[in-house]
Amino acid sequence: xxxxxxxxxxxxxxxxxxxxxxxxxxxxxxxxxxxxxxxxxxxxxxxxxxxxxxxxxxxxxxxxxxxxxxxxxxxxxxxxxxxxxxxxxxxxxxxxxxxxxxxxxxxxxx
Amino acid sequence: xxxxxxxxxxxxxxxxxxxxxxxxxxxxxxxxxxxxxxxxxxxxxxxxxxxxxxxxxxxxxxxxxxxxxxxxxxxxxxxxxxxxxxxxxxxxxxxxxxxxxxxxxxxxxxxxxxxxxxxxxxxxxxxxxxxxxxxxxxxxxxxxxxxxxxxxxxxxxxxxxxxxxxxxxxxxxxxxxxxxxxxxxxxxxxxxxxxxxxxxxxxxxxxxxxxxxxxxxxxxxxxxxxxxxxxxxxxxxxxxxxxxxxxxxxxxxxxxxxxxxxxxx
Numbered sequence: 620x621x622x623x624x625x626x627x628x629x630x631x632x633x634x635x636x637x638x639x640x641x642x643x644x645x646x647x648x649x650x651x652x653x654x655x656x657x658x659x660x661x662x663x664x665x666x667x668x669x670x671x672x673x674x675x676x677x678x679x680x681x682x683x684x685x686x687x688x689x690x691x692x693x694x695x696x697x698x699x700x701x702x703x704x705x706x707x708x709x710x711x712x713x714x715x716x717x718x719x720x721x722x723x724x725x726x727x728x729x
Numbered sequence: 730x731x732x733x734x735x736x737x738x739x740x741x742x743x744x745x746x747x748x749x750x751x752x753x754x755x756x757x758x759x760x761x762x763x764x765x766x767x768x769x770x771x772x773x774x775x776x777x778x779x780x781x782x783x784x785x786x787x788x789x790x791x792x793x794x795x796x797x798x799x800x801x802x803x804x805x806x807x808x809x810x811x812x813x814x815x816x817x818x819x820x821x822x823x824x825x826x827x828x829x830x831x832x833x834x835x836x837x838x839x840x841x842x843x844x845x846x847x848x849x850x851x852x853x854x855x856x857x858x859x860x861x862x863x864x865x866x867x868x869x870x871x872x873x874x875x876x877x878x879x880x881x882x883x884x885x886x887x888x889x890x891x892x893x894x895x896x897x898x899x900x901x902x903x904x905x906x907x908x909x910x911x912x913x914x915x916x917x918x919x920x921x922x923x924x925x926x927x928x929x930x931x932x933x934x935x936x937x938x939x940x941x942x943x944x945x946x947x948x949x950x951x952x953x954x955x956x957x958x959x960x961x962x963x964x965x966x967x968x969x970x971x972x973x974x975x976x977x978x979x980x981x982x983x984x985x986x987x988x989x990x991x992x993x994x
Contacts, residue, residue, distance in 0.1 A: 642765055643772050660796020661773075665765050666804035669758055687768055690761065 626659075626667050627676075628709055631694060631702035634677060639693035641682065642668060668692055676701050740788040741770045744798060751802035754814045754923025758805050770795060799920035807922035818926040821910075821919065826935055828906030833939075833975055835900020837968035842896065848963045936979035943972030 633648045634640070640648070645668070646661045671677040676698035682691045694702070745767055752759035770791045777787030795801065807814055914920040946969030953962040 643769050646769075660794070660800060661769065662766060662795040662798075662801035663804060665762050665769075666801065669761070669805070687771070688764065689768060690765055 625709070626664075627671060628702065628705040629653075629657075630664065630667060630671060631676065631698055631705065634692055634694040635699060635702050639691050641689040641691050643689075645692065671698065739785060740792045741767075741774060744770065744792045744795070747798040748802055750918045751798055751921040752805060753918060753921055754807045754817070755802075755805045755921070756807075759802075759922075762801070762805055766795065766801070797915075799915055803920055803922060803925060805922055807925070814923045817924045821924050822926050824906065824910050828903050828910060829935075829939075829975060829979075831899050831903025832907060833903070833968070833971050835896045835898070835903050837964070837971050838894060838896030839900050840971075841964045841967045844963055844967065932979050932982065936976045938976075939972050939979065940976030943969045943974075943976060945969075946972060 629649060630645065633645050633652070637644065637648055642665055646659075646664050649657065649659070649664070668677060668679070672679055672692075676695060677692050678695050679690050679692045682689045745763065748763060748766060752763060755762075770788070773791035773794060774784070774787040777790050778784060780787075782790065910919070914924075918924065946965045950962045950965035950969060953965065
């Protein structure tokens with residue numbers, strides 16, 4: 620499934636729900652929670668996280684306490700607000716599309 | 730798995746080498762991505778081995794899931810400043826624009842030459858030869874083929890260039906330049922952000938100039954129809970339409986996407 624354009628919302632949601640986590644955990648959570656539905660090159664998540672950080676929606680720091688040096692990401696307050704706004708926007712899109720194609724029943728439009 | 734447990738010269742090593750080259754000119758963001766990629770791939774390969782894959786297969790799978798190095802690296806913005814980065818981007822722009830201009834010029838000439846036969850026959854059928862010395866109306870040519878061929882010899886393909894110009898060669902060279910750039914950007918460091926100009930500025934300047942050229946040629950073509958000087962009408966129509974099309978495509982691809990972050994060409 621092509622998720623271009625929606626990656627920001629997915630990443631913000633994972634970070635909001637999972638709390639401070641490193642990139643690998645974000646990707647694993649994304650894969651597990653979507654039941655593997657998203658065919659996403661995993662490497663593209665890191666530049667996306669950097670972009671969200673530049674936008675002030677995510678903050679990060681190096682975690683040197685474990686055996687492996689990892690960058691840990693967490694949502695900022697602006698990120699939390701952006702997530703809520705994007706979620707609302709997404710629900711609007713879903714409702715609009717469903718109104719056109721009909722509600723989903725047994726895995727396919729009615 | 731620690732970095733030391735990586736296979737020497739294995740898939741992860743080769744991938745990181747490639748990414749290192751591609752991230753040239755990206756500064757701290759690039760170094761950070763490289764570190765995160767290394768740790769990610771180590772962890773993914775360890776996970777693969779824990780599922781029973783051998784070391785080589787686990788690394789291959791980790792690299793495959795991570796995505797093509799060029800596709801990942803081009804998402805990291807280049808750091809502004811160094812003259813070298815500016816020169817690299819200028820070289821990419823020059824390459825792309827040279828390829829597009831040659832493609833336009835060569836294709837325009839070749840297409841005009843191909844269309845000049847049907848165009849001449851249309852002029853004959855509609856008796857619109859005007860003042861052409863060989864073909865005065867009302868037109869019942871004794872040797873229509875000769876007249877068509879003679880007219881084709883007079884077709885001005887593009888201003889200032891005769892129809893013995895090697896248009897196919899020029900067009901082919903232009904297409905080869907564009908295709909080579911696209912391929913090299915996928916498989917070499919030419920796809921790195923430091924080689925990638927912002928789409929917005931050079932793309933829009935080029936598109937506007939090209940689009941205006943196309944509009945001027947189309948106006949000249951329409952003017953030619955009314956003045957019955959059809960020998961350059963077909964050339965202007967073809968070159969003008971191609972220029973407008975190329976300009977429109979470049980404008981479309983020059984849009985700013987992803988929250989104001991220009992993407993790679």
